[in-house]
Amino acid sequence: MKMVNISTINWLFVCGLSFCLGGIAVLSFMPLSSDCICPLKNPLSRANAEEQTKTKTFTKSAHKMAVLVPFRDRFEELLQFVPHLTLFLRRQGVEHHIFVLNQVDRYRFNRASLINVGFHFTSEVYDYIAMHDVDLLPLNKDLLYEYPSSLGPLHIAGPKLHPKYHYDNFVGGILLVRREHFKQMNGMSNQYWGWGLEDDEFFVRIRDAGLQVTRPQNIKTGINDTFSHIHNRHHRKRDTQKCFNQKEMTRKRDHSTGLNNVNYKILKVHDLLIDGVNVTILNILLDCDANKTPWCDCSGTAAAASVVQT
Numbered sequence: 001m002k003m004v005n006i007s008t009i010n011w012l013f014v015c016g017l018s019f020c021l022g023g024i025a026v027l028s029f030m031p032l033s034s035d036c037i038c039p040l041k042n043p044l045s046r047a048n049a050e051e052q053t054k055t056k057t058f059t060k061s062a063h064k065m066a067v068l069v070p071f072r073d074r075f076e077e078l079l080q081f082v083p084h085l086t087l088f089l090r091r092q093g094v095e096h097h098i099f100v101l102n103q104v105d106r107y108r109f110n111r112a113s114l115i116n117v118g119f120h121f122t123s124e125v126y127d128y129i130a131m132h133d134v135d136l137l138p139l140n141k142d143l144l145y146e147y148p149s150s151l152g153p154l155h156i157a158g159p160k161l162h163p164k165y166h167y168d169n170f171v172g173g174i175l176l177v178r179r180e181h182f183k184q185m186n187g188m189s190n191q192y193w194g195w196g197l198e199d200d201e202f203f204v205r206i207r208d209a210g211l212q213v214t215r216p217q218n219i220k221t222g223i224n225d226t227f228s229h230i231h232n233r234h235h236r237k238r239d240t241q242k243c244f245n246q247k248e249m250t251r252k253r254d255h256s257t258g259l260n261n262v263n264y265k266i267l268k269v270h271d272l273l274i275d276g277v278n279v280t281i282l283n284i285l286l287d288c289d290a291n292k293t294p295w296c297d298c299s300g301t302a303a304a305a306s307v308v309q310t
Contacts, residue, residue, distance in 0.1 A: 037266040040125045063147040065089075065096040065176070066126035068118035069134050070111040072103045077134050077230055083275040084137045094145050097126070098279040104267060105285045107296045112188035112198040116262040117284050119187060123179050130156075131175045135231035138174070140221045145176060152211030153177045161219060161226040171206070171213055172199035173227075185209045187259025193288070193296040194241060204253050243298035263287040 067085065071078065082098060089096050099122060101114040115131050122129070128147055136157060148154040157173030159166045165173070185205040192198035206213060219226065263286070270281040288296035 037269055039121045039123070061093055061095040061147075063095065063128060064126045065094055065128050065130055065145060065147075066118065066122035067096055067098045067130045067132050068115050068122070069098060069100050069132050070103070070109075070114040070118075071100045071134060072109050074134055079274060080230055081134045081137065082277050082279055085132075086277045088138055088141075089145060091141065092144060092146075096130075096145075098277075100272070100279055100281045102281055102283050103286060104283045105287075107286060107288050108193040108298070109195065110190070110193050110286055110296070112192050112202070113190045113262050113264065113286050114284060116187045116190065116259050117264050117266070117286075118282065119182055119259065120262075121266070121282060123182075127179045129177050129179070129182065131177065133173050135229060136162075136173050137228040137230060138226070139228055140219060140226050142219055143216055143226070148176050148178050148181070149214060151214055152181060152206055152209075153213055155213050155215050157227065158215040161216075161221070161223060163223050163227055163229045166223070169200065169203045171203045175199075175202075181209070181211060183259065185211075185258075187262070189254035190257040190262050191254050191293050193293060194298075201254060208253070241298050243295050263289075 069078075069081070078100065085098070099118050101118045103109060103114055115129075119129060130145060138156065143156055145156065146154070153171070154176040155171050155174070156176065159168060159170045162170065162173050185202075185208075188198060188205075189201050192201070203213070265285045265287075266282050267285055268281075268283040270283070272279050272281050290296065
């Protein structure tokens, strides 16, 4: 029986979902050649330049922010996220582009590795990144996505503002990092398959690099009205399973993996238009060394998981 190409299935799914949603999203896929998908070299795409004309009343930013959104199977949240964040940042005059880091392999979700891949793809053009959860929407206009200071990363979703996580060392949700600082820390650990703890390990990297986390000041809202957290935990449960020696290994500072050795392939790059906003989708195939991190697939069949229809 002839196999149906997975990109065709994805296309049919997205088109069907768009139709069911009453045309809420206008989709335009333009895949690039998969023979050589290289990091960005040119400043901003034509579509993003068109977006900037809508913010011409603001002072042009001297910096460019790549919004890196780790992603898998959360299309309905993306439909809310893109127009909301775009309007929010346009009002601040922040020059930016949204990159959706779509994990297409069959291993467990690896948020940190996806961010490493997104950084590799964008770092020659954008001088800072926003590591941004797709389900966290900023509401308070005083949350400025500005270029971080020389002190270190700017944590927009601080523990006194985030609707769910309130411990002092929390740096998840939305974290802005300068290009040179991310390189200095060797990015994020690649050992965190499944949900959680990669941000805690990254906090230790920040500290070990002699940097410090800064957070927005004089914010008058609190944990209930600074952000809209649109994740439905009943509809899409977190992958919190721990297997093999994962619990032991992921509680330690990882000195062996990071930006310099993330193993991946970008299968396709797409332009996606959502409510008139152009975003870039990277279809990312991560690889896992089951001898080092067998918990990338708790079923124990990690080798089979590497076989995908491209």
